[in-house]
Amino acid sequence: MLLINSESESEIKIIEKIAKKKNVVVNIGIRLNPNTDANTLKQISTGKKENKFGVDEKTFLKLVSILRTSKNIKLKCLSVHIGSQITDHKPYEKMLKAVDKIINKAKFNFEYIDLGGGMGISYEKNQKKLNYKKYKSAIEKFLRRNNSKLIFEPGRSIIGNTAILISRVIYLKESSKKIFVILDAGMNDMMRPALYGAKHQILPAFKNKKKSKKSYEFVGPICETTDKFLSVSNFNKLKERDLIFISDVGAYGSSLSSNYNIRPKPSEILINKSKVTILKKRQKLEDII
Ligand SMILES: Cc1ncc(COP(=O)(O)O)c(C=O)c1O
Known part of the structure; x- marks a missing residue:
């Protein structure tokens, strides 16, 4: 184990x-809350002072000073992670400036600086993309002043775009203004829309030339108003039992899923070229009750 990144004074104690x-001697890092706005959804923002993550500058400096003389803890790392789905390089620039400032104040040689993850991906066509070149040049500038080794914790940017959730239309229910498309997948299978208002593209499994005149509201079958995925106009005309898929569920899809409402989870299948592997079997009701 390299080190434990800690989040508070009590945890370090x-x-x-x-x-x-x-x-024994344990290597640790301290997570700094750099009070930096990540310009992302407020629910996945972790680096502002009102967010619970990390410690503020004052506490950070106090902990560095206390740990200089600790016999059982070796302070090795300063860590930050200001949020997820960041598509603007400027918050990263601000974060690096804040880290630089505190390293100067602490006068401590951190062997590692952990810059966290957060690199955003495209969920929709024409969505703004993170400018990696600009993030890289901000990091290079930072490294000219600090000779620590860097750690990254990318999550979503590696796997977010790699998975789809296939779901069957159970019912179509027409109202005056729209048609509710009731799917057999619900918020327990894919929680991001209900939890954060996140938008994931929905596509028909088989295209046809007919379009629905009314807009479709794709919802799950659970008794919650937030059990809703997306509203789409001009969608391919659907019938009951058709298949659709919800895109880009590779990150925080399965990992946020639950058995809420005593709903068994779907199976997970890995497709690698022509090789198909079942990663998780479909749960049965008996597995969870
Ligand atoms: C401390 C920390 N590092 C890294 C990540 C990964 O973030 P992302 O998937 O946005 O790259 C998370 C996500 O919650 C996190 O809490």
């Missing part, structure tokens, strides 16, 4: 207590 009891 516990690590120290356990390390002392076991008579």
Whole structure:
């Protein structure tokens, strides 16, 4: 194990207590809350002072000073992670400036600087993309002043675009203004729209030339108003039992899924060229009750 990134003074005290009891030295990092707005959904923003993550500058400096003399804890890393689905390089520039400032104040040589993840992906056509070249040049500038090793924690940017959720239309229910498309997938299978208002493109599994005159509102079958995926106009005309897919569910799709409403989870299938592997079998009701 390289190190434990800690989030608070109390957590560090516990690590120290356990390390002392076991008579070992534990490498840790401290997560700084750099009070930087990530310009992303507020629900996945983690680097502003009102967010619970990390410690503020004052606490950070206090902890660095205390840990200089600790016998059982070796401070190795400063970590930051200001949020997820970041598509603008400017918050990263601000974050790096804040990190630079605090390193100067702390006068401490961190072996590692952990810059977290957060690199955004495209969920919709023409969506703004993170300018990696600009992020890279901000990092290079930072490295000219600091010779620490960098750690990244990319999540969504590696796997977000790699998966789809296939779902069957159970019912079509027409109202005066729209048609509700009731799917057999619900918010328990894919929680991002209900939890964050996130938008995932929905596409028909088989295209036809007819378009629906009324807009479709794709919803799940769960008794919650937030059990809703997306509203789309000009969608391919659908019939009950047709298949659709919800796009880009590779990150925070399966990992946020649950058995809410006693709903068994779907199976997960990996397709690698022509090789098909079942990663998780479809759950049965008996598996969860
Ligand atoms: C501390 C930390 N690092 C990295 C990540 C990964 O973020 P992303 O998937 O946006 O790259 C997360 C996500 O919650 C996180 O909490």
